Amino acid sequence: MSTPKAIRGTQDIFGSDAESFAHVVETFERVRKLYRFRRIEIPVFEKTEVFSRSLGETTDVVSKEMYSFEDRGGDSLTLRPEFTAGIARAFLTNGWQQHVPLKVATHGPLFRYERPQKGRYRQFHQIDAEIIGAAEPQADVELLVMADQLLKELGISDGVTLQLNTLGDADSRDSWRVALIAYFQSVRGDLSEDSQDRLERNPLRILDSKDPRDKAFVAEAPTIDDYLTDDARTFFGHVTEGLDAAGVEWTRLPALVRGLDYYRHTAFEFVTDLLGAQGTVLGGGRYDGLMESLGGKPTPAVGWAAGIERLAMLVGDRAAGVLEVAIAAENPDRESQAAALAAAMRRHGFATELFATGSARKRYDRAKKAGPAVLISLDVRDGINTQSLNLLDKAFARADEVGNAFDAFGFSAT
RNA sequence: GCGAUCAUAGCUCAGUUGGUUAGAGCGCCGGUUUGUGGUACCGGAGGUCGCGGGUUCAAAUCCCGUUGGUCGCCCCA
Numbered sequence: 001m002s003t004p005k006a007i008r009g010t011q012d013i014f015g016s017d018a019e020s021f022a023h024v025v026e027t028f029e030r031v032r033k034l035y036r037f038r039r040i041e042i043p044v045f046e047k048t049e050v051f052s053r054s055l056g057e058t059t060d061v062v063s064k065e066m067y068s069f070e071d072r073g074g075d076s077l078t079l080r081p082e083f084t085a086g087i088a089r090a091f092l093t094n095g096w097q098q099h100v101p102l103k104v105a106t107h108g109p110l111f112r113y114e115r116p117q118k119g120r121y122r123q124f125h126q127i128d129a130e131i132i133g134a135a136e137p138q139a140d141v142e143l144l145v146m147a148d149q150l151l152k153e154l155g156i157s158d159g160v161t162l163q164l165n166t167l168g169d170a171d172s173r174d175s176w177r178v179a180l181i182a183y184f185q186s187v188r189g190d191l192s193e194d195s196q197d198r199l200e201r202n203p204l205r206i207l208d209s210k211d212p213r214d215k216a217f218v219a220e221a222p223t224i225d226d227y228l229t230d231d232a233r234t235f236f237g238h239v240t241e242g243l244d245a246a247g248v249e250w251t252r253l254p255a256l257v258r259g260l261d262y263y264r265h266t267a268f269e270f271v272t273d274l275l276g277a278q279g280t281v282l283g284g285g286r287y288d289g290l291m292e293s294l295g296g297k298p299t300p301a302v303g304w305a306a307g308i309e310r311l312a313m314l315v316g317d318r319a320a321g322v323l324e325v326a327i328a329a330e331n332p333d334r335e336s337q338a339a340a341l342a343a344a345m346r347r348h349g350f351a352t353e354l355f356a357t358g359s360a361r362k363r364y365d366r367a368k369k370a371g372p373a374v375l376i377s378l379d380v381r382d383g384i385n386t387q388s389l390n391l392l393d394k395a396f397a398r399a400d401e402v403g404n405a406f407d408a409f410g411f412s413a414t
Numbered sequence: 415g416c417g418a419u420c421a422u423a424g425c426u427c428a429g430u431u432g433g434u435u436a437g438a439g440c441g442c443c444g445g446u447u448u449g450u451g452g453u454a455c456c457g458g459a460g461g462u463c464g465c466g467g468g469u470u471c472a473a474a475u476c477c478c479g480u481u482g483g484u485c486g487c488c489c490c491a
Contacts, residue, residue: 008482060489064415082491110491115415117485126491194488210487260490269491280491307491359444368452377450390450 009114009122011309019320020312021125025107027153028127035146037105037129042086044109048076054085054293055260058201065112079111083128084262084287084303085294091132092296100133100299107308119278119310127311130303137235140266140286140302141242147282147304148248151270156314159272160281162249165256166236167267168228170289176227177203187217207255223254232265239266258283262290266302275310282306321351325402326372328363329356334378334385341376341409348405350398368392374402387411 006012013021032039052062067079080086083106096102107127116122129146131139144162151157167173181203188196192211199206207218228236243250250268258267267285275281284304291299325345329338335356342354355367364377373396377388389406391399 005482065489112490114489115487116483120490124491197488205489277486278491283491305491310491358442361445361449364450365452371452375450375452381449388450 007122009116011121011123016317016319017312019318020315021308023315023318024154024308024311025127028105028107028150031146031150031153032105032129034149035103035129035142037103037146040087040090040104040106041108042083042090042106043080045077045079046086046089048078050089050294051078051081051085054088054262054290055082056262059260061112061260065114067111067113081110081112082260083110083126083305084130084290087128087130087132087303088290088294088296088301091299092291092294097133097299101139102132103130104132105129117278118276119307119313121309125308126305127308128303128305130301132301133299134302135288135300137238137266138242140239141246143284143302143304144239144243144250144268145246145248147270147306148246150306151282154311154315156272156281156311159274159314160270161251161272162268162270163253163256164240164243164250164266164268165253166224166228166232166239166265167257167263167285168224168232169235169264172224172228172232173264176222176224179222179227180204180206183221184217191217204257207257218255225254235265258285262287262293264288268304270306272314275313278307278310281310281314323353323370323372324350324396324398325352325374325376326367326370327352327354327356327376327378328367329354330360330363330377330379332360333380337411338378341378341406344409345402345405348401350402350405374399376406385411 029039048066048068051066055062057063061081066081068076069078071077087104087106090096091102105128107125109123109125111123113122114120129143131143148157148162151160168176181199184191184195184199184203184206188199190213191199191206192209192213194211195206195209195214198209206214207221209215209218240250256267256269263285265286265288268283269280270282271279272281273279282304283306284302286300286302288298288300290301291297325342327338327342327345329335338354338356342352345352353367353370353372355363355370357363358366364375367375367377371392373391373393375390375392377386377390379386379388389403396402
């Protein structure tokens with residue numbers, strides 16, 4: 001019998017990687033509460049149309065990366081490839097309009113059928129924050145300041161820069177798009193094959209082409225600035241002022257666009273060059289048009305998401321929580337008492353590990369190797385029960401408490 | 415979907431131009447030593463060399479296919 005293999009692009013996370021992962025989530029949870037974002041949970045799968053209508057039928061995510069399947073009732077369902085569409089659906093179907101402006105946060109697994117590579121998996125995980133029903137640029141600012149604080153608290157803000165752009169309102173975006181198509185059409189033959197293809201499907205994407213053949217044309221291409229309406233220009237101005245006032249550094253990147261159709265106005269990415277091709281560590285923007293595509297009333301909203309795996313890689317290896325008390329039962333006759341002592345220590349709130357299996361004479365060595373702050377040994381010497389407590393980490397703050405708990409434990413009882 | 419590269423013990427890896435029963439370190443298990451001590455020594459378990467074909471007297475080694483990892487492209491967090 002051969003063992004089934006894990007699905008391609010999925011991961012089994014353990015050890016320091018798992019600790020890093022948990023650290024990212026814990027930090028996000030803490031920061032999200034500081035900004036008073038409310039925790040929500042939404043389904044891992046939705047009707048396929050939730051994603052196809054909101055992301056856009058022609059996007060790669062919808063056209064070739066979704067895990068879609070028919071359930072037993074014949075409905076087409078899809079494992080969520082992103083959070084925003086599902087949150088928007090939940091907002092509309094649960095009447096969360098009454099809570100507007102609604103600040104929500106969540107995290108969990110997402111699924112995309114892509115070729116796995118560094119920092120990219122078929123089941124991956126994101127943290128996500130959204131503000132729904134807020135048309136003001138202050139909402140964009142709050143979200144960005146929160147993202148900035150999160151990265152700083154994770155200790156990874158050094159290699160990361162915030163790239164910022166505006167896509168303008170619907171009018172700005174449409175006229176810019178027309179101008180871009182016209183421009184790229186005029187130089188079409190000199191563009192890379194990929195970009196010629198993009199011209200048909202998603203012309204804005206040509207702007208962040210990595211192909212050197214496209215670079216010169218991208219530099220000459222019309223920028224959004226020439227097409228911004230006064231309202232859109234003012235809006236973006238408020239966003240940048242807010243960031244400056246909050247002390248968040250940013251750089252303007254006129255070529256920054258978003259892959260999904262629903263974005264308007266502010267678009268941003270926190271990028272690093274430390275993760276190879278997967279440079280975006282956190283990305284998002286304003287999606288004022290999304291609710292309508294799902295049949296709701298026009299509702300302004302902003303949000304971002306960040307890949308937990310990518311953040312965890314930047315955070316680097318993190319050790320598991322410290323071991324405060326190690327208990328070695330060096331004699332089989334002391335095993336049950338050692339187990340009772342371990343339970344007592346844990347009830348006192350000490351992270352405790354019990355060493356009472358395998359070779360009796362090596363248990364002390366293994367306990368010491370585990371690197372505890374305090375090492376307790378239970379043994380039988382010359383027919384007499386002996387117990388010792390050894391403080392290995394002189395800087396351990398709760399040493400006295402452990403000693404008290406140790407003394408209070410009734411060793412005479414059997 | 416395209417390209418490159420890799421796959422040997424639980425882990426990290428050696429294995430010379432194809433040539434006997436495929437090795438090391440670490441880890442694990444047991445023993446001896448030590449006896450407030452993470453020591454030293456001895457021994458043990460564990461591998462159909464990713465999988466499937468082919469070439470050959472002979473394949474971990476060469477060829478083809480396949481699966482998976484890694485790194486790019488595409489796309490995206």
